Amino acid sequence: MKYIRDLKENELVVSFSSVRSKQVKSKRNGEPYLELVLADRTGQIEAKIWDDVDVWREQVQEGDFIKYKGRVQVYHGSRQLIVERVRKVGPGDQAEGFAESEVIPASEYDIDEMWDKLHQLILSHCRRPCVLQLLRSVLEHNRDKVRSFPAGTEIHHNYWGGFLEHVLSVLESALFFALKYPALDIDVLVAGAVLHDIGKLEELGNPKHPAYTARGILIGHVVLGRDLLRDEARLIPDFPPDLLMLLEHVILSHQGQLEWGSPKEPRTPEALVLHYIDDLDAKMNRVFRLLRDDQNDSEFTAFDRFLGRTVFKGSAPAQSPAPEPVAPPDSGWPL
Template identity: 35%
Template sequence: MKDLFVADLGKLENQTVTGFFAVAQKQTRSTREGVPYFAISISDCTGQIECRIWEAAAVVDEFGQGEVVKVQGQVCRYQDKLQIKIDKIRKARPEDSDKGKYDFGDFVPRTSCNVDDLWSELKGFVASFTNPHLQTLLYAFLDDLEIASALKNAPAAKSMHHAWIGGLLEHIVSLLGISDMAARHYPEINRDLLLTGVVLHDIGKLRELRWGTSFDYTLEGQLVGHITIGISMVERKLANLPDFPDNLRILVEHIILSHHGKYEFGSPKLPMIPEALLLHYLDDLDAKMQTMRSEFARAEAQGRDPGQLTDWVRALERPLLNTAGYLNEQQPATEPEPEEETNVLPAED
């Protein structure tokens, strides 16, 4: 295991650090004056940080996205965001790993939940269905060993919410819980149809994303996208279910096609049934709440006061305030209770 993680860097501002990280992104850019530099994002299982390299173009060409590099540079802050000004960088050598300086588990964040428990919870929801057709469709996915293995490991996104190993399964199970409660609140909702949409709405991400030392899009993911891929995966399973009602097929596919909610967010269709509309908002809610949790954890790792605003969060287009930290900071200090006075008479001579 390596001895320096992204989460440690907030406490090392203005210090020179050396460590192993995975290359998440690499770009050539220029300043306003036309001076070229390299913008590199490096990551590990605790997070990601931007880096800048002002020289050594030949060295940068030696490594690519997803590879492990050894970095030496100064931790600094630019526009109130931590970054590293890299002085030296090289591609990691095989002997670095052999000598225990890092292992590949250091670079990929993982769900803090027990995956086996998440899987059991998912299957428990499916077992509770009263509609045998929707239940059979979901079992066609969950009993597929290749799909099951991918679903237990896939992130839910490249860099947004639940962007870690097991993140997609964690997101689905969280969404199943709140959708189950919402279905009891709204009598017009078909619970089994809604929960089927929860399980399948992002199923195309199993082929849209790839994961290793970093997360990125596959070529199919870039050219086709997870919504279209998901429809293809559902239709392939339905081809082996000849008794599946066509009206249910239309509704399931509509939920998948419309779950982003708006055309500009990538939905080919707008939600036009109660289950699709509810799934869209609950999906968005679960993603945003997880983004908040992640930002609060990042701010804490950077040593920020819990009562202060976070950095600007691009995904939500605003800074955030941790209510719990703010309220705890505002609590008045508890004053010790005064000792009771005792009127002890002096002993008589």
């Protein structure tokens, strides 16, 4: 199959993807068109269906695996796909190269290796037995979710294994700052790094097609995470109340600012460090994916609405003009 990361301007492509989102929008003349976000394990791309919207809007749903035919365009510096034909994947498509694992965006890192490293770092740096017991219990009770869930639906680490990748990265950074500032409570740092986003395991649904649950929309991952922490700590005899309060504060304040949805601003050294680490890791994940996926010829990427800026791409080697794309065979078509 042709991966989204490899799509080039003017290329006519037949391939497979998953549908991350679907919206019906209006053209300038008032007629409807369909805007999709298609994804595979290498990334995602915005796609548009201009014609026969009433037909396609019923046949294609969010979360579907599809086969599509379309041409790649560059609009305002970003690639988009103009879809000509689309249908849901059928049993015979495996012979044509379809595999579910290929159309689900996933971390570039090995899940087992990240999982093992997370446990090793926890074991080697936790000092209080009750904290080690707490973290082991949380990870064991949520093993499958921790290993598969994204860390979000769109802004950062929004792919299979993204939650684990983000948590491990935050933990590694927290340990760096624990050496830089030895007065920090390393147990609070380690536990905070592992647990700060744990409520996302309830805030989000199916990791193959991440979307917000009702509890996620009505309560949110910050409070859901605090509740999960309390439930787990309650199972540990004589868990120190003051330590639990500090861990609760880390979770409740990790987004840093009230306008970002944080119920509390950080008021302990550990909470402040974890807020900045969390924010930095999210932003750097966004920056590097933006640099990786940008296809325009400018020195700067297209404007990113989440970062609120363009990003300088640096000097890139000159490339020869791409040959005119050759239309792929119509194998498997018409629908």
